[in-house]
Amino acid sequence: MKGDAALAAHAHTVKRYRGLMDWLTTVDHKKIGILYLIAGGLFFLIGGLEAILIRIQLIKPMNNFVSADTFNELITMHGTTMIFLAAMPLLFALMNAVIPLQIGARDVAFPFLNALGFWTFFFGGLLLNISWFTGHVPDAGWTSYVPLASPTYSEGAGVDYYVLGLQIAGIGTLLGGINFMATIINMRAPGMSFMRMPMFTWTIFITSALIVFAFPVLTVGLVALMFDRLFFANFFETAAGGSGVLWEHIFWVFGHPEVYILILPAFGIISEVVSTFSRKRLFGYSSMVFATVLIAFLGFMVWAHHMFTTGLGPVANALFSIATMLIAVPTGIKIFNWLFTLWGGSIRFTAASLFGIGFIPTFVMGGVTGVMLASAPADYQYHDTYFVVAHFHYVIVGGLMFGIFAGMFYWWPKMFGRLLNETLGKITFFTFFIGFHLTFFVQHFLGLLGMPRRVWTYLDGQGLNGMNLISTIGAILMGIATIVMLINIAVTSLKRPNAANDPWEDGRTLEWSIPSPPPEYNFKQIPLVRGYDAWWKEKMEGKKAMTPAEPPGPIHMPSPSILPFVMSVGLFISGFGFIYDKLFLAIGGLAVTLICMLLRSVFDDHGFHIEEHEQEKGVTA
């Protein structure tokens, strides 16, 4: 930039915060990714602890470790926490950390919304978990079926915490979905056509679309349940003309796409990890894209397979059986594409690739039981038994959590500039892998031998004792694996940053072409993308850096803001007001949020620029 006038135009002064205030006000996708990782990790530990308590209670017949009431609270909070507050935020952590880098962008499309999404999720989750301290804990299962969750049969504030906590956290998820959809459509670097996008970006794109269509359904359902519980609205009260089965439909119209919201990103992570560590291009890229889209599409028309025993009639059961089985076809395509990516490759075994490779057989086992469950008459036997518990833990833990672990080990150096310890990582993998299969494989048989799910205890002499014991031992192994992972994280963060730009040496996508961790503005010059696996292509042609698509210049950045935090606090307070029937709190909290929205609307914020001479000053994330 020449001349003082031009310089002055960029010289907006912006308040830069430090320390805690920096984290509360940040709109940087990389920092928000770290916030999601910490919060999601924390909730994962809480959910894991609940799981261990559940397994200890079931270690022997007629055990009295926890009471029946507490047990139902544990299973409800375990399910809700793991799905909404652990799995999804951990995915959002990776999405935030990686997607803008993979598409060659400097941030997401709406950085302010991104921060707002994180804080609403966090305060929603906090609200839900505070229920443990107030003594009113949700206890109607994570599916919260009515009438059990209705005001008649669930007195006290327990289910209110579920309804309002999820409602507030759900805002965050919906905002994230909209944001990433807009980001991926609009902010790709020049040359990155849709069919040159990395697989992880593709899956996040499709996942975002699923979120945008599925989460409003949950929002509506929760509003209706909230009105039933707080204002006696009778949406789900059969006696007053409502319908309990309606809740099941609403829940699963959301709930089944939710399953794919969870697993598709894992598919994306596995695609990246498998391809990188076998030093090979992803086999059948375009069929992978097609399969992802097809799974997402079919995912919306199979919800009633969760309701085969509800009594929808043979026509519905037959149709939903077949529709469900169809999903096996695109999923099979994916599995074989991964196997043939490995085929002929040069496979390197790291903690990341072990989780990626361990994912394939494990997920296949979860997938085949899924097809078994799709056969409605057989499902009359499986439904609501431990067989189902085994199935969905195979896909969610064996699928999604393996994917998240793989992604964490893979992108950790990019996020933090430090490689996680490989030895500890491998210990984590083997302990977790063995523990996982010990815990859940036997549960298939427990279900078939007649053990319903969500049982607080079971009678002696039913042939269930041995396998329950094995299952508990496995769960403890998984707990140990998690502790090793925490030690690994602690040990690693004490070390000096040591990661190169491309620490795995075989990185293929744009995030590996920039420093680890990347500077605040990610790319000094937006790169020009000349093909699929853009960075790999340049490397193979002997280049050391991407070809820039623009001349160097001042970089425009969004300003940090405390408003997202304050808005979420407002919703949090309002949630309490609704739960405990304190109107002034409910309205006061909402007012805080609305005033923040007003402030955001009336005061223009143009952001600021990082001038060229500042760009080298080690402005780190």
Add this chain to the structure above:
Amino acid sequence: MKRLLPLMAGMALVLSACGREDLSALNPQGPVARQQLELMKISIGIMSLVVLVVFTICIYVLIRYRRRKGDNSIPKQVEGNHKLEIIWTVIPIILLIILGVPTISTVFGLSKDYSNDPNALKVKVTAHQYWWEFEYPDLGITTAQELVVPTGKKIQFELTTADVKHSFWIPSIGGKMDNNDGLTNKMYLEFDKEGVYRGKCAELCGPSHSLMDFKAKAVDQASFDRWVAAIKAPVEMPKDEAVKAAFQNKCLTCHAIGETSTGSSAPNLTGIGSRLTVGGILFNDEAPVVDNLIKWITDPQKVKPGNMMPKAQDLELTDAELKGIAEYLANNKLEY
């Protein structure tokens, strides 16, 4: 190997034991459960094949294509292979057709309604928080916790609930069906062997969901007819006046026995002395029925947390009354 171990352990389990004859879905004792097991076998067969293929390729690839030390070569970058991709699209479709056809025919087969079949027995099942009510509308009988049915007949169930959602399940006889609030579901089952089968509630319904067991007792037709006659016979009240007063004022406000149907918000007590369990989970062959009754009446919350029945103490039952009632109930037996 590590991956195969649990699989093999599982196979061994399958071969060695299919679970209790009266409880396991893998050990079917009726035509409905047998049809369902057939479908499971087809799907397990197909799926084992899939798992085997994937595991074999996976293990082969991991060994054959592992990176050797010092190997810095770049493998050939393959984009895809149309022939292979068509193969692994078409074969799964064929496998799914093999599974899909019997699935659909069984869905429709099991949904048959025998309500108007004069040879079928109709039973209305009403689930309550932690107990089961069985009403035989054509016979004018109501009983609880122990379903008695004749062998060799289609039993047409009508399922509903008095409170929250439950699910009616007798694993070794057939799959489950939900008891929905305000709706009636229909399902038929058939018992072709005499015996006692364990039934369960399969839908989370509150703290004692796990203890909401019942028994299904299949007997031959003659025996069933005797049972019907016996349950319809009038029931004598307790001889001791004090016990009788306590029983009538404190028990029969909710329960019913014999013809005295002053209340039906709690299980019908007719013939409770000859049932196999008290409360569905205290087995009378493990402890004398009187002891089980005393245990139950003294503190029902201790046996089944969250149920509606008050403690003996709260009902102000004296020890003598409690003992008298328990003995009276224990001797209320049906001969069939």
